[in-house]
């Protein structure tokens with residue numbers, strides 16, 4: 001779960017949040033996602049590709065070999081397609097494995113209400129995506145909606161996800177983050193592959209996700225950055241939910257590192273290191289429908305792995321922020337694509 005294609009960082013908003021503004025205060029005042037949308041709409045495809053490539057490299061150096069990349073800072077069809085083309089270009093040119101997510105319902109664009117935006121997505125965006133996916137110009141795997149109070153309500157979310165599913169996309173969306181929305185119940189009903197955030201999930205939502213085998217993608221950086229209530233990882237695990245972890249890299253939560261995400265999950269969500277490792281690897285692959293080829297070192301799967309310089313694997317989680325020194329090699333499809341450099345004499 002990352003939002004890695006954008007222009008215009010939001011370090012000024014980080015200062016506002018530290019001074020007490022909430023995520024939604026800033027969003028409703030026209031900042032947040034809207035700020036990034038304005039800058040991304042103006043940016044050239046080349047500029048977006050160059051910054052995106054650099055971000056993928058930083059993720060790779062932190063050990064990420066398969067990454068979900070969401071669009072969602074365009075909102076209009078033209079810019080959403082620009083972002084998806086940038087993701088496609090990276091998919092073709094770079095070694096990182098990518099799962100591409102259309103997130104045109106990331107926010108309600110200025111000048112429209114949620115129902116108008118929903119109609120536009122269903123009547124204009126999705127037919128175009130279907131056409132481009134069919135002729136091979138892009139390869140979009142998942143459909144996403146930010147199901148949240150003041151963004152897309154449950155009904156709009158249902159309509160968009162259903163329409164996405166009808167054109168062959170996997171459902172993988174943002175739900176129950178800031179307010180209880182019954183997103184988990186909806187996702188389970190629609191056969192979603194995964195739902196992210198879930199800080200405000202209900203008990204019924206947990207049970208529904210467990211029986212639907214719908215993965216819960218928990219995002220420790222966001223809960224930490226926004227000082228949200230922590231998602232109930234322990235309860236989810238106890239009830240048999242497939243728990244995955246994501247970095248949520250985006251201009252709000254500026255973190256590339258899954259080792260740091262695992263550390264936060266252990267300390268703040270009370271997961272064990274083994275649970276965090278499984279959540280960041282095999283379960284994260286499952287959340288993208290890719291666990292048959294990714295997420296574990298097994299006969300018949302793709303040879304993606306990292307080699308760390310340590311006596312015990314747990315050091316990758318224990319040494320908070322230490323992954324840059326620990327990771328010696330990153331290997332994709334059996335080929336070394338990153339080797340850590342040593343400074344001579346130390």
Ligand SMILES: N=CN[C@@H](CCC(=O)O)C(=O)O
Pocket residue numbers: 003032033036146174177222248250251252253
């Ligand atoms: N909550 C919605 N979307 C993103 C944040 C996007 C942004 O603020 O730019 C998330 O997953 O945290």
Ligand SMILES: [Zn+2]
Pocket residue numbers: 001002003174248250
């Ligand atoms: Zn997100």
